[in-house]
Amino acid sequence: xxxxxxxxxxxxxxxxxxxxxxxxxxxxxxxxxxxxxxxxxxxxxxxxxxxxxxxxxxxxxxxxxxxxxxxxxxxxxxxxxxxxxxxxxxxxxxxxxxxxxxxxxxxxxxxxxxxxxxxxxxxxxxxxxxxxxxxxxxxxxxxxxxxxxxxxxxxxxxxxxxxxxxxxxxxxxxxxxxxxxxxxxxxxxxxxxxxxxxxxxxxxxxxxxxxxxxxxxxxxxxxxxxxxxxxxxxxxxxxxxxxxxxxxxxxxxxxxxxxxxxxxxxxxxxxxxxxxxxxxxxxxxxxxxxxxxxxxxxxxxxxxxxxxxxxxxxxxxxxxxxxxxxxxxxxxxxxxxxxxxxxxxxxxxxxxxxxxxxxxxxxxxxxxxxxxxxxxxxxxxxxxxxxxxxxxxxxxxxxxxxxxxxxxxxxxxxxxxxxxxxxxxxxxxxxxxxxxxx
Ligand code: XUL
Ligand code: CO
Numbered sequence: 001x002x003x004x005x006x007x008x009x010x011x012x013x014x015x016x017x018x019x020x021x022x023x024x025x026x027x028x029x030x031x032x033x034x035x036x037x038x039x040x041x042x043x044x045x046x047x048x049x050x051x052x053x054x055x056x057x058x059x060x061x062x063x064x065x066x067x068x069x070x071x072x073x074x075x076x077x078x079x080x081x082x083x084x085x086x087x088x089x090x091x092x093x094x095x096x097x098x099x100x101x102x103x104x105x106x107x108x109x110x111x112x113x114x115x116x117x118x119x120x121x122x123x124x125x126x127x128x129x130x131x132x133x134x135x136x137x138x139x140x141x142x143x144x145x146x147x148x149x150x151x152x153x154x155x156x157x158x159x160x161x162x163x164x165x166x167x168x169x170x171x172x173x174x175x176x177x178x179x180x181x182x183x184x185x186x187x188x189x190x191x192x193x194x195x196x197x198x199x200x201x202x203x204x205x206x207x208x209x210x211x212x213x214x215x216x217x218x219x220x221x222x223x224x225x226x227x228x229x230x231x232x233x234x235x236x237x238x239x240x241x242x243x244x245x246x247x248x249x250x251x252x253x254x255x256x257x258x259x260x261x262x263x264x265x266x267x268x269x270x271x272x273x274x275x276x277x278x279x280x281x282x283x284x285x286x287x288x289x290x291x292x293x294x295x296x297x298x299x300x301x302x303x304x305x306x307x308x309x310x311x312x313x314x315x316x317x318x319x320x321x322x323x324x325x326x327x328x329x330x331x332x333x334x335x336x337x338x339x340x341x342x343x344x345x346x347x348x349x350x351x352x353x354x355x356x357x358x359x360x361x362x363x364x365x366x367x368x369x370x371x372x373x374x375x376x377x378x379x380x381x382x383x384x385x386x387x388x389x390x391x392x393x394x395x396x397x398x399x400x401x402x403x404x405x406x407x408x409x410x411x412x413x414x415x416x417x418x419x420x421x422x423x424x425x426x427x428x429x430x431x432x433x434x435x436x437x438x
Contacts, residue, residue: 003068003084007351009091015438021351025438026362028093032369033325040324041361042333044096044137046295048103049308049339050350051085056342063345073106075117079124086128092354096137096333098185101172102145111164115171122175129179137183137333138229138265138293139176141168144189144237154211155191155204155242162207169215177224182331183293184224185265186212187231192238205242209256216261227331228262229292232281233270236306245274246284253290263292267337268316269299269306279319286327293332294320296357310338310353314435317364322377325368334361363438371434377427387417 013022028038054062068084070077082104089097105121108114129135143153143165151157153165176184191208193199216228230253234244243249246264253259264285271281285291298311311317336357340349371377387393392409395401401409410416 003087004091004347004351007091007348010093010351010355021355023355023359023362025359025366032365033372037362037365038095040329040365041358042096042137042329043094043358043361044098044333044335045085045089045092045094045354046335046337047085047097047099049337050088050354051081052103053339055340055345063342065345065347067347075106075120078105078117078121082121082124083128086132086134088350089134090132092351092358094134094354094358096135096335098137098139098335100140100142101168101175102142107146111167118171118175122179126179136176136179136181137335138185138226139172139179139181140185140187141165141172142189143168149190152190152192152204154208155193157200162211166211166214169211170218173215173219173224174222176226177219177222181224181226182333183227183229183265184215184219185229185231185293186215187265188233188241188243190237191243192241194239205252205256208242209252209258212256212258212262216258227292229265229332230262231265231267231270231295232274233267233306234274236273245271245276246281246290250285250288250290259290263290263332265293265295265332265335266291267295267297268311268320269297269308270295272299272301273304273306277319278316279323282320282323282327286323291323291327291329291332293329294324294334295337296320296334296361297336297338308337308339310336310340310357312356312360314360314363314367315431317360318367318371318431318435319364321361321364321368322371325365325372366438367434370437371431376430376434380423380427384420384422 007021011022012027013019013024015024017024026037028036030037032040053064055064056062069081085097101118104125105118108117143149148161148164149156151161154162156162173184193201193204212228219228230243230249232243232245232249234241242252246266249264253262266278266281266285268278271278274281282291282294296311297308298313298316300307300309336354338353338357340353344353388397392401392406396406
């Protein structure tokens with residue numbers, strides 16, 4: 001039985017439409033910079049918020065109305081939920097989905113039962129993928145919810161817990177591989193610490209690196225060709241998350257010889273919590289060849305936690321798309337790691353939320369492409385650094401001069417060529433002008 005019988009497949013109707021169940025900007029086949037919108041954006045629905053989110057918060061229980069879900073931890077309920085999820089992906093026209101192992105299948109009373117639960121649900125996922133053509137962007141393992149992970153997973157002080165999460169990732173990798181997953185994600189979960197009085201940080205980080213090398217080795221063994229991704233996030237749930245931002249992750253990957261195997265999955269709300277803009281995090285990862293995928297959501301600057309709201313701000317999506325167009329995204333995607341508000345408890349709200357997010361990104365893509373077509377920002381940036389294109393600047397960049405030569409140069413010249421304006425306000429107006437065009 002259909003879970004959303006009254007909701008037709010969401011169609012593109014154009015900017016003039018006032019149909020709240022239509023796309024105004026997301027036209028999957030529209031070509032931009034030689035590629036369809038669908039291929040640029042690779043929209044992905046996350047299973048955990050959309051199909052497992054209950055709306056609970058620290059002050060009260062769940063509010064979500066999910067008539068197809070009997071609320072039990074049975075495998076049958078999980079399989080039924082998987083079918084409903086695909087009905088939702090299809091109606092929305094989302095080409096990808098992503099999951100944690102424990103979102104899709106219930107934990108059993110032993111590892112063996114847990115694994116066989118996962119296999120049973122994975123068989124349904126595979127069937128549904130084949131029926132619909134919808135693909136798995138990435139799989140991951142939830143190594144943070146169960147109490148066994150109280151001290152962390154790969155960074156735990158308990159060797160048995162390390163072994164348990166190794167077994168868990170082994171299985172998640174096998175299932176991801178079997179479902180044709182294009183990436184595999186590690187969000188650090190409880191990989192971090194609260195206090196150095198009880199923590200050997202060096203040992204924990206060494207273990208984490210060993211864990212990642214084991215994952216890479218095992219992936220090779222089973223023929224997994226997907227991209228590994230680390231998802232940076234600071235200060236939640238631990239005070240000092242090891243993967244706190246893009247810079248910390250890239251430093252870790254380089255220090256432990258993992259750069260060839262990993263890229264980053266950058267999430268907007270995590271960037272905000274790290275005190276960065278999303279654009280900064282994307283550019284930082286991109287310039288080092290480490291930009292893999294994005295978790296598309298937004299935080300709230302008035303709140304200090306991971307609110308995981310749906311993105312609707314055109315400035316944000318324009319900035320994101322400017323960077324994604326520059327560095328490319330595939331095999332990553334735009335994954336809506338976002339949840340409807342506790343008060344938006346009806347299934348219909350899931351449609352409104354995703355339509356809004358998809359439209360915001362589609363419009364951001366159009367604005368960013370128009371800015372790029374006219375070289376409206378890039379031209380300014382390259383001319384701003386023109387002094388490095390020739391003369392002494394070129395000699396600096398090529399490594400031809402050191403302090404001696406630079407001192408001699410400056411002594412002879414006497415003083416610097418005058419600076420020019422950075423024109424920040426003028427450039428902000430330029431972005432507004434492009435936003436106005438659509
Ligand atoms: C947590 C978070 C996770 C990861 C996957 O803040 O973003 O949902 O995306 O584990
Ligand atoms: Co995320």
